[in-house]
Amino acid sequence: MASITIRGVKKNYAKTQVVHGVDLDFASGEFVVILGPSGCGKSTLLRMIAGLEEISDGTIAIDNMVVNKLEPRERGCAMVFQNYALYPHMSVSQNIGYSLKVAGVPTAERTQRIQAVARVLELEHLLDRKPMALSGGQRQRVAMGRAMIREPKVFLFDEPLSNLDAKLRVQMRSEIRKLHRRLSATSVFVTHDQVEAMTLADRLVVMNGGRVEQVGTPAEVYSRPASRFVATFVGAPAMNMLEGEVTLEGLSLLGGSRKLNVSRAGLAVGSKVAVGIRPEAVRMVAPGTPGALEATVDLVEELGAGRVIYVDLDGAPFSVVTSETVHPEPGSAIGLQFAESDLHFFSSETGGRLDVFKASVPEPAL
Amino acid sequence: MEKRVTFSKWRIGILFAVPQLLLIFTFFYWPAGQAVYWSLTLQQPWGGGNIWVGLDNFRSILSNADYWNSITASLVFAGISTGLAMFIALVLAALTDRQLAGSWLYRVVLIWPYGIAAPALALAFRFILAPEAGFMAVVNHFWPGVWDPGLDGADAMASIIVAFSWKYVGYNFIFFLAAFQAIPRSLIEAAAMDGSGVIRRFWDIQLPLITPTIFFLLVINITESFQDSFGIVDIMTAGGPANATNLMVYKIYSDGFKGLDYSGAAAQSIILMILIVALTIVQFRFIERRVHYR
Numbered sequence: 269m270a271s272i273t274i275r276g277v278k279k280n281y282a283k284t285q286v287v288h289g290v291d292l293d294f295a296s297g298e299f300v301v302i303l304g305p306s307g308c309g310k311s312t313l314l315r316m317i318a319g320l321e322e323i324s325d326g327t328i329a330i331d332n333m334v335v336n337k338l339e340p341r342e343r344g345c346a347m348v349f350q351n352y353a354l355y356p357h358m359s360v361s362q363n364i365g366y367s368l369k370v371a372g373v374p375t376a377e378r379t380q381r382i383q384a385v386a387r388v389l390e391l392e393h394l395l396d397r398k399p400m401a402l403s404g405g406q407r408q409r410v411a412m413g414r415a416m417i418r419e420p421k422v423f424l425f426d427e428p429l430s431n432l433d434a435k436l437r438v439q440m441r442s443e444i445r446k447l448h449r450r451l452s453a454t455s456v457f458v459t460h461d462q463v464e465a466m467t468l469a470d471r472l473v474v475m476n477g478g479r480v481e482q483v484g485t486p487a488e489v490y491s492r493p494a495s496r497f498v499a500t501f502v503g504a505p506a507m508n509m510l511e512g513e514v515t516l517e518g519l520s521l522l523g524g525s526r527k528l529n530v531s532r533a534g535l536a537v538g539s540k541v542a543v544g545i546r547p548e549a550v551r552m553v554a555p556g557t558p559g560a561l562e563a564t565v566d567l568v569e570e571l572g573a574g575r576v577i578y579v580d581l582d583g584a585p586f587s588v589v590t591s592e593t594v595h596p597e598p599g600s601a602i603g604l605q606f607a608e609s610d611l612h613f614f615s616s617e618t619g620g621r622l623d624v625f626k627a628s629v630p631e632p633a634l
Numbered sequence: 635m636e637k638r639v640t641f642s643k644w645r646i647g648i649l650f651a652v653p654q655l656l657l658i659f660t661f662f663y664w665p666a667g668q669a670v671y672w673s674l675t676l677q678q679p680w681g682g683g684n685i686w687v688g689l690d691n692f693r694s695i696l697s698n699a700d701y702w703n704s705i706t707a708s709l710v711f712a713g714i715s716t717g718l719a720m721f722i723a724l725v726l727a728a729l730t731d732r733q734l735a736g737s738w739l740y741r742v743v744l745i746w747p748y749g750i751a752a753p754a755l756a757l758a759f760r761f762i763l764a765p766e767a768g769f770m771a772v773v774n775h776f777w778p779g780v781w782d783p784g785l786d787g788a789d790a791m792a793s794i795i796v797a798f799s800w801k802y803v804g805y806n807f808i809f810f811l812a813a814f815q816a817i818p819r820s821l822i823e824a825a826a827m828d829g830s831g832v833i834r835r836f837w838d839i840q841l842p843l844i845t846p847t848i849f850f851l852l853v854i855n856i857t858e859s860f861q862d863s864f865g866i867v868d869i870m871t872a873g874g875p876a877n878a879t880n881l882m883v884y885k886i887y888s889d890g891f892k893g894l895d896y897s898g899a900a901a902q903s904i905i906l907m908i909l910i911v912a913l914t915i916v917q918f919r920f921i922e923r924r925v926h927y928r
Binding site for chain 1: 820823826829834839926
């Protein structure tokens with residue numbers, strides 16, 4: 269159990285800066301997921317916590333002790349690697365017990381602790397095998413066992429599920445969650461998969477381009493994205509974005525002559541904004557319904573429980589998720605309706621969230 | 635159906651193999667067969683046919699103390715120079731793999747020695763290790779008579795070992811470095827997270843994972859130290875002093891072409907071949923077991 273405090277952490281490789289000053293606080297026992305596209309600096313940040321990368325500027329403290337200059341082994345962290353990094357020449361039990369062997373734990377105690385970990389992870393019958401003779405899921409569990417046996421203060425996960433197939437990934441996801449509940453060690457989990465992030469996290473950190481975009485619970489991040497980037501990155505299919513300009517009457521959408529009749533409290537006339545709407549928040553209505561936006565159906569994706577309908581809105585791509593059993597023909601016209609309260613506004617210049625419609629009452633718009 | 639090229643007649647297959655078979659036959663099986671034949675006959679030095687003598691050549695060689703001395707010298711040379719060349723190369727490669735400053739320089743510079751012909755480097759080392767001038771002269775100035783490869787057999791042996799090792803350090807280094815770099819970075823990092831320090835990681839993770847390379851280089855180095863040493867011995871010591879560096883491959887040359895004992899030299903060639911084959915078999919039987927193939 270340990271808290272992690274990150275203050276002004278930067279990382280430079282020669283002349284390129286990959287992490288631009290990150291401030292974060294992870295509470296003791298918390299499961300934090302760092303989410304971001306590849307190259308956003310999330311793995312670098314994790315590796316700086318682990319001690320595998322030098323910290324160019326700023327400080328990282330574990331349990332209020334600055335660890336910048338400490339070797340990885342002195343930090344009390346255990347890490348699960350993306351490719352598992354199992355020692356190929358050692359058996360499963362040697363892999364799991366290696367850290368104890370290095371620490372000089374007597375053989376009898378070591379065997380006992382390996383057995384205990386193997387029991388939790390259901391690896392008992394595999395202890396004598398070499399990693400080569402294991403399946404992907406089994407290797408994953410051995411990697412977890414190797415991290416667990418040290419009873420670390422902090423668990424670090426570097427995209428550990430990305431090499432597994434979809435079914436196994438879901439299964440391992442819940443196993444990691446259960447394990448965390450059982451051990452309640454502070455965990456930092458890095459991923460680019462937003463479903464993984466949403467399901468695992470107590471708290472979500474969204475990173476982009478070496479900066480933290482938003483920190484919050486998965487629900488907060490989903491319902492109130494702090495920036496245009498977060499809005500489009502979290503949620504599948506991605507949030508629809510329409511470019512517009514604030515006018516006296518409301519909002520005129522760029523690329524067409526359409527208008528949205530929304531209250532424009534606090535927005536200067538003539539300022540450019542992006543309007544976001546989640547595909548799940550859009551209702552399909554008959555074309556010609558008063559107040560509805562008209563669009564042409566491009567493609568329908570069947571998901572079983574629902575459908576994603578991709579439509580063309582004056583050349584802009586737009587998607588709708590519906591659970592109704594409707595199958596509009598591609599090329600046919602439909603009407604789109606949504607509540608004003610479901611709209612998210614972002615500044616076209618900075619990409620930041622504009623919270624001007626907070627107080628407005630939900631009402632059928634348009 | 636998958637499309638596959640098949641040969642209906644095995645004759646086509648043979649035709650493809652013929653150029654390679656021809657080369658192997660001309661440059662290996664034929665001379666080797668000739669050597670076996672000569673070793674069983676007595677060859678006249680100035681022509682005029684040969685007489686079948688059975689195993690007499692082998693009997694006379696194996697009862698000769700000079701020949702046993704040559705075998706001992708060869709084994710000492712092989713053992714020490716292989717050990718030295720591999721150990722130094724391993725240390726250099728391990729350091730280079732850690733990306734210490736200037737490691738790119740090692741990489742370029744260390745492959746050069748292997749490209750130098752043995753006689754050329756032997757000549758260079760003859761000057762470098764000369765007792766009367768240069769660095770060793772300074773040593774001799776402080777400890778008179780401590781170094782004289784012209785008189786002291788041990789010094790002469792040390793000289794050819796240094797020259798041979800110097801050449802093979804570069805060769806071994808390239809293989810070791812490639813082997814170290816083939817170890818995934820994350821394995822080293824995982825060991826670091828497991829609390830293992832630099833030296834411990836080297837013993838527990840890196841060394842076991844490069845055992846296939848160590849084994850390969852061991853076989854190559856030992857074989858080459860029996861065969862590739864000729865040029866170095868010829869230029870540096872010519873087998874002396876008092877046969878102290880008269881390695882098997884050099885003795886074959888001097889007995890055959892200087893002593894004109896063709897049949898005895900042929901028999902020695904056969905014994906050298908059998909020795910190398912036997913050593914290689916021993917290595918595969920007993921050392922390969924400890925190799926971890928990934």
